[in-house]
Amino acid sequence: MRALIWAELYKLYRQPRTYYALGAIVLMEVVILFSAYYQGSALIDVLMSTLKQSFYFKGDLLNGNLLVYVILNTIWFHLPLLLMIIVSGLLTSEYKDGTLRSIFVQPVSKSKFVLSKYFVAMLFTMVAIFFLMLTAFGLSYTIFGRGDLIVYLDTLNFFENNDAMWRLFWAYLSGTVTMMFYSVMSLTIAIFFRDTTITWILATFFLILSNLMLRVDFGTSLWGKLLYVKLGESWQHFFYYDINWQEIVLNNTILLGYTAIVMGFGILVFKHRDIA
């Protein structure tokens, strides 16, 4: 198993598309920061004109923390889309190039092979989020400096600079669990459909569907508590004044359970499928 993981990591390290993915993350951040630099101040001023007459805000509201939060919000759609494309490619490229045939004419266990793919997919997701977080903090603080964070969640919530920083950190960490679910799902879609384009289309469709379901208010029903899309927005809970740690931990644990189930299902299907 360790040898298979090492081989997968080596392939990932040597493939140009890994670096394109990390480059795309940086580019996405640069575009956000660039837009904020030219338009952000004006927008914030319009939004806050009334509040600024009644309250004192320390520093500029268009600051590094706000930008780190805006970049964090790519977790809704842009980042999972990018991750799903990259991660599904771990397998679809092997189908396309026929290297799976070369692998399985060797004494290699199918279950262990695909498990190592899932492991590397999750590891890559963690690295990508860590990279996003690191560059988001680095670039945003360098360009815009620090300051209080303003977030609109049902109402406007304000967090002081230091408080905001660690809330953002925990939100990225919680978002990693959500992203791992999407990555594992995309690899499972790849196992089912094998073809690169079909997998991309279905992964994107899955993401769109998830975003649509996110807007549906299931209230306090079981759906609202157990649906993966609702569990996957736990990272947002760090931007309420009182953090409900118990709920966040429970949600992420259930989501990790879903991830394991999707992974198990993928392994089972891959194990019993012919290598065409």
Place this chain on the structure above:
Amino acid sequence: MIVSGEGLTKSYGGNIVVNHVTIRCGPGTITGLLGTNGAGKSTLFKMLLGLVKPDQGRVIIESTRKKPLSGIIEKPCLYGYLNAAENLKIFASIQKTPYSRENINHLLKKVGLPTDRKDPVKNFSMGMKQRLGIAIALINDPEALVLDEPFSGLDPIGVNSLRTLILQMAREEKMAVLIASHNVEELSKFCDFLYVIKDGEIVRSDTAKTLITQYTDQYLLVGENLNFSGPLERFNPVLIGNGAEIRCNPNEITKVLNQLVANGGTIISCVPKINMNRLFQYSQL
């Protein structure tokens, strides 16, 4: 027998691709599987290699080695962004067989690849990729090698050197080699035993020599001053360039050649042409 398939059957969507096929290959033997495109050669080989599960029948492997058999299906599938040594390293590591630089160089030399090329294998010619594919297959010393269309896309020099390599593995290392091809001329040159597959069924199987003898009814002769006058006229010679194509049975060819030499001709080459229509006709085995 090192590898044998007994009554192998596979169908896709109700369409039978391989139908009750039995095939065997022993140590030091080169066994050919001859069939047109879509005859079921690749599916049969995929079943032998364990890539595809047969609907019926079984694959028997008589070997105690870690890797009893290996091979290449359709084309050598490699990691194009890695170089030859890195490809070997990856395929060795996933088998838990760490290969040192010396082991890798030894394998590369064995298949006739340079050890100093560091560029990605996507730049390699098809012949070089075939050789690297064989080197990967040879990791862990399998007892049998299954090669599907190994000569496709190769130039004559590439074909010749690959044929030499396969012969060397079978004769010197006593490997069982199974080769599928649609090229009867190529297979007949070096196979010990031949199976002919048509529409998923084995229609003939015998020693290569027997099949060539039974189904050759034409020869392409190349030489100088080839004089087909007199009794040789009955072989209907058709002159082509420096040679001629004649219709004759294998038991008559020696006589024809002797006569041509007696008539003052020089024979440079004599290539038998197998009657494909007859060879691929259904028959009772």
